[in-house]
Amino acid sequence: MALAQEAKTPPAAGQTAEAPKAPELSPAGGAKVYTGKVIDAVTKEPLEGAPVTLGDRLVRTDKEGVFRIEGVGEQLRVRALGHKRRDVPLAELSGPNPEIALEPIKVKALYLSVYGAASPKIRGAALEALERNQMNALVIDVKGDRGFIPFKVNIPLAEEIGAQKIILNKDYPAFIRGLKEKNLYLIARIVVFKDDPLAAAKPEWAVKIKGGGIFRDRERLRWTDPFRKEVWDYNIAIAKAAAEAGFDEIQFDYVRCPDNRGVAFSQPSTRESRTNTITGFLQAAYKALIPYNVFVAADVFGYVPWNEGDIDIGQQIVPLTKAVDIISLMVYPSGYHLGIPKYRNPVKHIYETVYLTHTKAQERTKASSIQFRPWLQAFRDYAYGGGDFTEERMRLQIKAAEDFGASGFMFWNPRNNYPTGIFYTGDGDRKPRRQQAANPQPVAPQGKSSDPGNQGEPETPS
Template sequence: MIEKTLLLFFALTLPLAAAALDGRVLDAQSGQPIADAQLTVGALVVRSDARGVFRIAGAPGKIAARAPGYRRIEQNVAPGKPVEIRLAPFRAKALYLSFYGIGDRGIRNQALDLIERTELNALVIDFKGDRGMIPFKSSVPLASEIGALDITTVRDIRELIATLKQKGVYLIARIVVFKDDKLANARPALAVRTKKGGLWRDREDLAWVDPFREAVWDYNIKLAVEAAGLGFDEIQFDYLRFPDAESPVFSQPSTERGRVGAISSFLAAARKALAPYNVFIAGDIFGYVSWNLDDTQIGQRLDALVQHLDYLSPMLYPSGFRFGIPGYRDPVAHSREIVGLSLKRAGERSKVSPLRFRPWLQAFRDYAFDRRVFGAGEIREQISAAEAFGSDGWMLWNPRNDYSSAGLKSEPSAAR
């Protein structure tokens, strides 16, 4: 009797165990296969092969898909039938809006007007800004406990996201990770310390949290999951690094191996938590990381970062290249070369598609050299260099959210 029961059990479960979803991922415009696309069912993620082919065990009713250079999608699938997934090509061309900028109706409407009139099609929005503040009433308990919600600039984040989505705007949630004055002051045990034991502060008199501390990882990952659940297309981690100073003291020795390991471990944990949301993951990196063979003393090394990020976003502001680059010692006079050669160098060293890069470009006045205004010429030179490299779009940074159409093509982007 027992043997018959077991045979019946295996007979009933075998077809279910053997069931699988076969499919192929194609470019919606060219019809060409897309290699290394990510297909997500729940927390399970598989990748397409060189022919765009994939197989997922089981018979899911819905599948999500994404690949750098394309819009992400979700698609219903019929059990037992091969599925064809077509991804629409997309290049994000974004403006940054700060903690205060996203909540100011005038600033926000000016940005949306530029999106309507020019090639822009995306916004990078402070989800957690440079001072550790969050612009809306986050549901993450620690955010409220440490005072990160003391100032509300966005009353209804869901309504705002819905409005922006209706306009076809690609949404990127910027989360400042290890520069967090609110968390450091409220939880000193998690903070970077001075050699005398006090809170270490940077040139802006802001405290940082220790990148070795898993409690810090957990807080930022919970915020990232919240952003993904709200509908952001991409999570962008900024200040994804150790402080660029020699004096701070951390909970572990600050060796290159340790620093790179901490950043990589945080990103691996974030990627795992975000897997069910089919959201792109990006990281902002120092411009000189494209050139340096070590971790630039901050834990950022291309070979490690590329393993965990969909997009690498080097900050290629000419004003930030205080030592220039080989052959160009006056970076603000050579915007095109700074952007183009830095991307070329990063692409050669990382050996990944140019679509894995989306650089930050300078849209603010120079502060380090001759104080020149970065107007139409400088902005267009940077954009042209990024596009010639083949990057997945670009992002304009102005900390005051002071943007114009200077340097931008007037025709609206076809990919909305």
Template sequence: MVLALLLVPLVVQAEAQQGKVVDPNGAAIAGATVTAGNRTTLTDAAGHYRIEGSEAIKVRAPGYARSLPATSGDTVRLTPLLPKALYLTVYGIGAPFLRDPALEVIQTNRLNALVVDLKGDRGLIPYPSAVPLAQKAGATKLRTIPDLQQLVASLKARNLYLIARIVVFKDDLLVGLRPDWAVRSGRAVWKDREGLAWIDPFVKEAWDYSLAVAEEAAAAGFDEIQFDYVRFPDATGLSFSQGATEATRVQAITSFLREARRRLAPYNVFTAVDVFGYACWNYDDTGIGQRIEDIADATDYISPMLYPSSFHLGIPGYRNPVQHPYEIVKLSLDVCKRRTAAAPARYRPWLQAFTDYAFGGQKFGAIEIGKQIDAARDAGTVGWMLWNPRNVYSNSDFRPEPKPAH
């Protein structure tokens, strides 16, 4: 009997770590994500957490900057942060004639964030990724970012909140390498209006590629990983590896987002997803797997693309959306927030900073951009992002800041 007891392995339980998460005024932050290694938990209504493991504690909560590592028992104070961002493509980030003016506009107009393509619409990755599939697919041939960590350090020196945009299922280069993962039309690989092929979102084996790129971005120091084209193509008559119904489409999209959050947990980065503007209004999945209620439980931030020009049918009461940029943004966000009031995700919209292409070619300058920013603020969003696919921004795109009252 004594020998038998000696042979039983001794199991040592890791001591749980406990603490509290508060804002600068000492008020509890409920629902903050606390990470220790690859384990996560959420703070309770009083801001308290308890988590197993001896690793340093990391904390984040939408609307706040990420915390530095803390130790058990600490009261972690998070600093409020509303990102106000410009966007640079895989080309823009490496072109001084585009990047430098954008950074000057950020500084002059008191913006504080930058969205950078780390996997663009055509599948290109602008830095020397170590992901084997990226190299085999030819995705890293551009190399407009010679050293990703050096870039992050230089941008962090400007006190910028950094968002890595990663295009997921629209990937012509990856389909070229793995046509067995492609969306099809009959037996042929299907291509969209730009002549680009897409990955079948049901193929879980393909998910690892974008998630591996996301991990490289997180390891380099990006604060947030924003996934775009996390959807099925908006076309009919397509073939997938399994039957595509609203339920299966929604499950595939939300499952990808949950897996992304799990994989990125050790890095303490925020996750975000871009969604169609009409996803705010449509109570189904818009035929692409984006049902707002389900997405809101699977990510930190939802970024609806609220470009007035993209609302080709307008919204109730506003049939010419470019004439009503405030209403398009504000009412769309109001609908979204009502539908997801009980969910943890917060909203940070994409706003239009490019000339209209659908309703007469109206220029979007300081007035139109300003109305959209006002709408985002009035809707209570966690900041906003300006989209200009040409990466051309100007100080004239912003209204002068009102002078403080004496």
């Protein structure tokens, strides 16, 4: 791809940029051309494929870590998988190819719901768990499972539909600033197409039942139609608000169609149309977020890598991997109701379930292992009678993720109730190893879980 063009979608994994030319003045509107080299701050190795942005322009570094970008602005914004973001004032760039060093990080996170983040008691317990286990990140609901946004945003539609009915955090900048002072990496979780307030207020945007009426899921919640661009625009506006608030990463959850064959949309539902609209939303969000230099992630159902199709929800692993920076496979053992090949009871084969799902994903996508950061299970098994997932089982999942070479891990407990013991004694922010090859795996069963979203008990106010 041409380095100086605006990126409409992220390039495929492994795609590299053209070799840079010498610095030059551009004849177009006083824009300038900037070149440089992005390296790892510890190893001094070049970082390939690192996004570099100038205003709304984005290019990626080549295999030597070198970039060339044209535009107007005051700073370059740079990020790379497995590393922290960095803003570099243009005035600090000197020489033909100045080096920009990025600090490595392995993201190790716990989840906080809308209510958990607002509760001093629940939030405090999570922060203690992070410190106790040498972890460094939080996933925080910006739009949760019930469609509420817990802080004031300048989005008229959010006010109109009642998504701002309860403002749980009156001073969000101070809230974010306090977490940043603890050197935490912050991930904004946005539940996309499951949105009861929006579907209730705008029934023409809601998913319908084929026989007539509005669809409701097992929790009696309504969903919005992923084919409606108005729904895209609303969720992208929320993502921009989260980026402006200071989050390092925007993570889209429930970025899929409902797992129900009795639903109807505003357009015909086929494998191709579903896949195109889900991937298309992520591509549009990625483009809109270019000026903010945030990582963009998608939560993906754990069976997706094992299936050639979209399991009727619009998620296919290859196009998804090309659309975002980070793929977060939800590899909860309890979610694999049919198991995986050779391992029909995943709760008895926790390591294998996590590890083999990721190697299957890498085998199919050819992506670097550091593009994957899984959701791991920290809630009680509901499918196999296997009891709690506490320290020992959490350690097994972490080992599988680290052996694969993932860029970190995240634990999901919908009630934000995490063990009081030690489940991680790892290597801090060591740069994850880059696993390049996947181990061949057999074809997986063509099944679906009863709920391919983030699973467990529903979130509960404290």
